[in-house]
Amino acid sequence: GAGVSQTPSNKVTEKGKYVELRCDPISGHTALYWYRQSLGQGPEFLIYFQGTGAADDSGLPNDRFFAVRPEGSVSTLKIQRTERGDSAVYLCASSGQGAQEQYFGPGTRLTVT
């Protein structure tokens, strides 16, 4: 079956602009996660959804970051007033009910100029 997909694969935006990053998880996976990976680092947790609700958003760095998952499937990560420090690869992962591992998408590379 299809894996986790993310769009766009690359996004270049100017400082101060608003961006939306989309994640389409594996069909049937109820858990969805967003991570951010800076160059030379491992992924860092941002937010976790169980169904439609954000079960843990403790990793969101500030109130410019927001994510939604209105129908319990596709999720959108929204970043307002982007800053150069937001440049990173944003990874999405999903996990099936009771499963231990998370399955990752290919990521969206965000560059803020």
Next chain:
Amino acid sequence: AQKITQTQPGMFVQEKEAVTLDCTYDTSDQSYGLFWYKQPSSGEMIFLIYQGSYDEQNATEGRYSLNFQKARKSANLVISASQLGDSAMYFCAMREGLGTGNQFYFGTGTSLTVIP
């Protein structure tokens, strides 16, 4: 304190040889899970192997095995019979608690290069 520490930024191994990638973790939880992921240059994180804190046997998946030493809080990945396609970044990760929904903590990764 870092939850996951990977002290080898880069490793080299001869094709067909075995290699061990080190990982130590820090948690006060009794229940936790340990994971290894491979990240090729394409960027996608590929799940390799999982070890639960209560599992008494070391996990194995094909050429991958996890050397779990609970008292030392280490979870080293052993790759046997290395192949050129094994060249990639490798990340160790931990999830605290029993809940499968909890976030993963990742290390900084080890870059493995397989030499023909």
